Amino acid sequence: MTVSGPRPFSINVFLPDGTPDGLRIISKSNWTGCGVVCPRALLPEAKKRDEFTRTGVYLLEGPSDQGELPILYIGQGDSIRTRLDQHQLGKDFWTRAVFFVSKDGSLNRAHFLYLEAHLIELAHEVKRVRLKNLTAPTHPKLSEADTADVESFLADMLSILPLVGITAFEKPKTLRREEDLLYLSAKAKGAEARGYESADGFVVLRGSRFRGDEVPSCLHYLVTIRRELEHQEALVRDALGLLLTQDYIFNSPSTAAGVALGRSANGRTEWKDASGRTLKEIQEASVLVETPPE
Numbered sequence: 001m002t003v004s005g006p007r008p009f010s011i012n013v014f015l016p017d018g019t020p021d022g023l024r025i026i027s028k029s030n031w032t033g034c035g036v037v038c039p040r041a042l043l044p045e046a047k048k049r050d051e052f053t054r055t056g057v058y059l060l061e062g063p064s065d066q067g068e069l070p071i072l073y074i075g076q077g078d079s080i081r082t083r084l085d086q087h088q089l090g091k092d093f094w095t096r097a098v099f100f101v102s103k104d105g106s107l108n109r110a111h112f113l114y115l116e117a118h119l120i121e122l123a124h125e126v127k128r129v130r131l132k133n134l135t136a137p138t139h140p141k142l143s144e145a146d147t148a149d150v151e152s153f154l155a156d157m158l159s160i161l162p163l164v165g166i167t168a169f170e171k172p173k174t175l176r177r178e179e180d181l182l183y184l185s186a187k188a189k190g191a192e193a194r195g196y197e198s199a200d201g202f203v204v205l206r207g208s209r210f211r212g213d214e215v216p217s218c219l220h221y222l223v224t225i226r227r228e229l230e231h232q233e234a235l236v237r238d239a240l241g242l243l244l245t246q247d248y249i250f251n252s253p254s255t256a257a258g259v260a261l262g263r264s265a266n267g268r269t270e271w272k273d274a275s276g277r278t279l280k281e282i283q284e285a286s287v288l289v290e291t292p293p294e
Contacts, residue, residue, distance in 0.1 A: 011160060016049075017042075024164070025051065027103075031156045034103045037164050039096045043084060051101055052081035055108065057115040058099035060087060061166060064130055068225050072168050073132040074119045076112040093132070098164060100157050110140045111150045118154060122169045127232040128249070129168040172203040172247040184271040184279060186257045190241045193260035195271070197279075201249045202256040202267065211262035212241030222258040229259070253279055 014025040023046045026035035038046050046052070058080055060073040071093045077083035080099050087094065100115075117137045123129055124136070142150065158169055183205075186193045193208035214223055226242075229235040235242045250256035253267025261270065268280035277285075 009159065011163065026160055028156055028160060032102055032104050032106055033100055033153055033156055035098065035100050035160050037096065037098050040094060043088065043097070047081045047084065053079055054101040055112055056080045056099050056101035057112045057119065058083065058097055059166065060091065060094035060097055062093040062095045065093070068221050069128065069130045069228050071132055072123060072129040074116055074123065076116040078109055098166060107150065107153060110142060111146065113137065113140045114142060114150050115154055119169065126169055126171055127229070127234045128170065130228065167200070170200055170249065172198060172200070172249050182273060182282065184273055186260055186270045188261045191261050195256060197253070198249070201251045202253045204244060204248050204250065204256050204260060206244055206246050208244040208260065209240065210235060210242035210244060210260045212237065214262040218263050219258065222264070225255070225259050
């Protein structure tokens with residue numbers, strides 16, 4: 001029997017202080033790892049826990065001071081507590097730390113160096129955060145067996161991170177077959193974008209043409225997203241305007257349309273299928289209203 005695609009799984013979230021926005025310890029069925037989410041304000045007390053003394057890989061996350069994309073720093077260390085103490089003194093931007101360690105000690109520093117390098121590469125590729133890492137570390141050489149183990153550990157990490165609000169490594173994906181996707185277009189002066197709805201948001205496809213400038217009344221957050229995508233070369237400027245160089249996930253159809261068209265936009269009416277039906281009409285048509293029996 002061949003099984004393909006994502007498999008169902010369960011996770012366990014333990015709240016040591018009994019509050020949902022406090023320290024969280026995360027485990028997953030049949031996984032040797034452990035994830036920890038720690039708000040910066042709770043670090044002085046939380047770092048006394050055993051998880052903080054272990055070798056691991058960590059993410060420091062904070063709101064952007066220049067635009068809409070969050071700021072992220074990725075690192076690893078022999079002692080998570082030591083590294084976070086250093087970042088308490090040396091880095092101001094972060095508001096929480098998320099880190100992963102091995103519960104049984106089966107992963108060593110070389111494994112976590114591998115994870116660090118892979119996560120940095122992936123964040124650069126996806127371009128959904130403003131990455132604070134100034135250099136990209138090289139992958140350490142691991143045996144074939146060790147590589148398989150660490151890749152499996154990474155897959156579990158990546159399945160957990162969106163559940164704690166970190167989408168920095170999420171590539172556009174869909175659970176539907178290619179032939180079942182409903183592709184939509186948004187067109188205006190200097191812009192012709194194409195995309196589809198997904199569970200993660202609204203995906204605009206590589207090769208979409210974005211308007212080269214914005215109207216004066218364009219909302220500030222749309223302008224900053226456009227600038228950030230240019231800075232990360234997800235949008236490349238040419239003689240015709242702006243070209244999207246990769247499939248890109250926006251958090252809503254309206255944000256996707258607004259960034260593409262360079263103005264405020266209602267995504268439910270801007271995105272249309274090949275027949276001219278708006279996204280709103282398509283969504284409303286999918287709702288089956290049953291007439292109650294008399």
